[in-house]
Amino acid sequence: MPPKKIPIRTCVVCREKAGKRALVRIVRTEHGIMVDPGGKMNGRGAYLCERPECWERAMNTDVLAKALKTTLTSEDRERLSARQRQAAP
Numbered sequence: 001m002p003p004k005k006i007p008i009r010t011c012v013v014c015r016e017k018a019g020k021r022a023l024v025r026i027v028r029t030e031h032g033i034m035v036d037p038g039g040k041m042n043g044r045g046a047y048l049c050e051r052p053e054c055w056e057r058a059m060n061t062d063v064l065a066k067a068l069k070t071t072l073t074s075e076d077r078e079r080l081s082a083r084q085r086q087a088a089p
């Protein structure tokens, strides 16, 4: 029996590779950029690791926007920072 493959994804900011469940999917929908906790939403997705620096850079640089081929609106940034605050201990 071959070992079960875990899908590997890459954080768009730090380029660190990790199993899908260790990363947070961000998806571009018609309503804007959303955090997709289940990884099931339709749309172009990008992955971020849990490092706060990566979320900061995703919000404050265009690296995430480029990965999603869009631009971040202030609402998008607000949603991302809300998710980040929730995740903080």
Ligand SMILES: [Zn+2]
Binding pocket: 011, 012, 013, 014, 015, 016, 048, 049, 050, 051, 054
């Ligand atoms: Zn990262």
